[in-house]
Amino acid sequence: MNRVTHSYEGPLGLFLIGVRIHKPWRVGIVGPVLAAMPRMLSELGHNAAAAERGEAEPLGFLGARTMVDGLGATTVQWWRSVEDIYAYASEPSLEHRPAWRRFYEYARKDPEAVTIWHETYAVPAGAHESIYAGPVSLGLGAIDGTVPVARRGERARERMGLAEQDSSA
Secondary structure, eight states: OOEEEEOOOSOEEEEEEEEEESOTTOHHHHHHHHHHHHHHHHHHHHHHHHHHTTSSOOOOEEEEEEEEETTEEEEEEEESOHHHHHHHHHOTTSSHHHHHHHHHHHHHHOTTSEEEEEEEEEEOTTSOOOOEESSOOOHHHHHHOEEEHHHHOSSHHHHTTHHHHHHHO
16 A cells, blocks of 8 residues: 655644534525535645736745535645745735635624634644555645655654654653
8 A cells, every 4th residue: 555645844834724504504605605615725726827827926825625514614725835825815816815804794684593713723833644555646745846754754653753852852
């Protein structure tokens, strides 16, 4: 079995964002709220591709994965840094700020129709590890490529650099 780990070396901003639908019959509120994230992800993906071609300044977005459950969705986003996340979120010419204003307009109509949420994590370089065993890499491995597990360590503690700390204590 092919066992690999992500090849990404730097710090990360990990951003989780989601929506929970409480009143699915409020289509006029739920629909526009659900439509906002695909627009932002499209904008971020187009920027990343243009930056890779040298046609735009990168926003720092590395990639995303969205998971849907019964009455909600969660998107995991990988960024170069938390500062890049904040810069994107506060830039008025990009999609996030207008989407945020629209959300509050819709939410005022029925504050209990949907919940949106997010969590932001600053992950220092070397403080993330992964393993992918099988034909497809997901997450950070799909975004930045993979290397053989042995290059970083056979055990998760080794890949996190914790094995050396344990043996030196």
